[in-house]
Amino acid sequence: MQTLSTLAGVQVRRAAAFPEKFADNPVRSIALDTLQRRNAAIDAAFYDVGAITPEETPRLAFWLAREGAIVLVPPSGQGALQVFLEPEAFFAAGVPVAALAVAGVGSSALGAAAFARNVADVLEAPVAAVVSGYGLADVMTEALGGYFWFGTLNSIRHLFEPLDAATKLFTRSEHAAELSSGAVWARTSKDTRTVVALLSDPRFQPALLIGHSKGNLVISEALYALATDPDQEALTAALARRLRIVTVSAKIGMPPPFRQVLDVIGQWDWFGALNSRPDLEADYTVPRAWHSTNPEFPLGLGIDVKAALRHVLPMFDRPRPAGKAAVPVFADLSQRATAALAAATLHGRAGAVPTS
Numbered sequence: 001m002q003t004l005s006t007l008a009g010v011q012v013r014r015a016a017a018f019p020e021k022f023a024d025n026p027v028r029s030i031a032l033d034t035l036q037r038r039n040a041a042i043d044a045a046f047y048d049v050g051a052i053t054p055e056e057t058p059r060l061a062f063w064l065a066r067e068g069a070i071v072l073v074p075p076s077g078q079g080a081l082q083v084f085l086e087p088e089a090f091f092a093a094g095v096p097v098a099a100l101a102v103a104g105v106g107s108s109a110l111g112a113a114a115f116a117r118n119v120a121d122v123l124e125a126p127v128a129a130v131v132s133g134y135g136l137a138d139v140m141t142e143a144l145g146g147y148f149w150f151g152t153l154n155s156i157r158h159l160f161e162p163l164d165a166a167t168k169l170f171t172r173s174e175h176a177a178e179l180s181s182g183a184v185w186a187r188t189s190k191d192t193r194t195v196v197a198l199l200s201d202p203r204f205q206p207a208l209l210i211g212h213s214k215g216n217l218v219i220s221e222a223l224y225a226l227a228t229d230p231d232q233e234a235l236t237a238a239l240a241r242r243l244r245i246v247t248v249s250a251k252i253g254m255p256p257p258f259r260q261v262l263d264v265i266g267q268w269d270w271f272g273a274l275n276s277r278p279d280l281e282a283d284y285t286v287p288r289a290w291h292s293t294n295p296e297f298p299l300g301l302g303i304d305v306k307a308a309l310r311h312v313l314p315m316f317d318r319p320r321p322a323g324k325a326a327v328p329v330f331a332d333l334s335q336r337a338t339a340a341l342a343a344a345t346l347h348g349r350a351g352a353v354p355t356s
Contacts, residue, residue, distance in 0.1 A: 043111030046213075046292045047103065048305065050112065060109045068190030070198075071109060072097070073116035081113055087197045090128070095331050098125035099206050100198065101246075102191070104132055104214025104250075115293065118305040122313075128198070132191045132218060139270070170281055188332040194337060195222035199239060202233070209245045210309075212293060213272065217334070218251040219245070224335040227255035246314050248303065249291050251276035253332040262312050266290050266303055275309040277331055284312050 043049065052060070059081060070090045072082045084090040103115040109131045116129035195218060198204045211219045226232045226239070238356075240257035249272040251263040265272050265282045266289030286308055290301040 005240045005352040016239045023108075024245075043108045043114070043163070044294070045297065046294060047111040047114035048118055048294050048296075048302075049110055049114045050294075050296065051114050051121075053078065056113070057082050057110075060113055066109065068194040069109060069131040070194065071113045071116060071131065072126060073101075073113055073120050073129055074126045075120045075124055076117065081117075083109065083321065087194060087201065093199065095126055097204075097206050098123040098129045099208035099210055099218075100195070100204075101127050101129045102132060102195065102209075102211045102215030102218045103129065104212055104216070104218075107266060115305065118293070119208075119210055119309065122306050122309045123208070128192055128204075130194050131196070132215060153256070189218075191218050192221045193227070195219060196225050199223075199226065200235060205242075207242060207244060209243055210248065211246075211250075211252075212248040212305075213250050213291065215274075216247040219247075220252045220254055220335045221338040223255050223258055224297075224332070224339040227257060228336070228339040244313075246309070246312060248293065248305065251282060253277050253280065253335070258317060262315055264303070264308050268301065268302070279331070283315065284308065337349060344346070 019111045021252075032092045042351045060083065066085065068085075070084045071085065072084065072093065072095055074081065077194040082093065084093070099119050101112070101119050102233065103112045110236075112129040112131045116127040119233065134259045199222060209219050211217075223236075223239075227236045229236075237256055240259070243260065245254060245258060246264060247261065247265065248264045249269055251265060251272075254261050262283040263276075263280060264284045264286065265276070268289065286303050288301065289303045290297070292302040293300045295304055296302070320344045320352040
């Protein structure tokens with residue numbers, strides 16, 4: 001199976017890179033390496049990692065759990081993917097992208113790249129993927145049940161971010177950037193901050209946002225952070241006019257200005273249903289499918305992302321209802337809490353919202 005071959009290659013190269021990671025930050029390497037290896041294996045089950053070539057896996061091995069990294073993924077056969085640690089490095093490459101993709105589940109760069117490759121193949125254009133990452137804040141949240149209830153407990157993940165930030169003080173490669181930006185004690189996760197930074201920059205002009213599982217929540221958090229910021233009203237309005245949003249495997253609410261949203265979920269996806277807003281109806285239910293997007297998933301239960309996208313993208317151009325019902329007061333509390341944390345970071349400290 002191509003999935004096992006790709007995963008084996010990534011894990012071998014990850015093991016080879018461990019001494020360098022340990023030298024860079026022994027605290028995080030010891031605390032997280034085993035869990036991050038587990039998550040890479042989880043992502044191999046949930047994403048079409050066979051779409052990543054053996055030549056590309058070395059680029060991902062060292063960055064398997066680097067939260068907030070941006071992976072530039074071209075369509076299959078049109079060049080190798082590239083990894084950027086910061087938005088400015090990504091913009092310096094000068095490659096326009098058709099979409100922004102955010103994966104979830106194991107939150108590794110491998111899963112993010114595989115998901116983005118599927119999207120890029122459909123759009124026939126490069127796609128930017130933000131790595132959700134997995135740090136000590138995620139460990140604490142998972143211990144409280146957040147692995148299965150990311151919608152309910154995700155705001156707690158952000159409250160643990162200072163713990164994650166404290167361990168980064170031992171990281172030589174990130175320490176200077178974090179200090180210079182004021183992000184050392186940021187109270188929102190770096191994946192969310194990276195999506196906010198990309199969407200806030202006029203050089204970033206994708207027409208599509210797409211997420212899978214927890215990645216949908218990261219997208220929603222970023223949009224809520226912008227939509228609730230009084231200084232970003234014009235930007236929010238421009239984004240709402242331009243962006244089309246597809247959520248896969250979890251129906252997550254978006255801020256009211258963003259009405260071009262299509263929700264895709266598997267017919268047998270109880271995991272995604274548990275983490276979805278119950279008042280949102282799926283726009284497309286994939287027959288006989290579960291939470292995975294790996295076509296090699298046993299019993300054919302994986303969602304074929306490419307087939308699903310080809311089915312739903314034309315729906316944006318068809319007549320649709322004027323708008324969904326008003327958002328209930330209790331809805332999207334996690335995203336609203338994250339937006340409040342972002343506002344506190346912005347207005348409670350000098351400088352702009354941290355993006356690194």
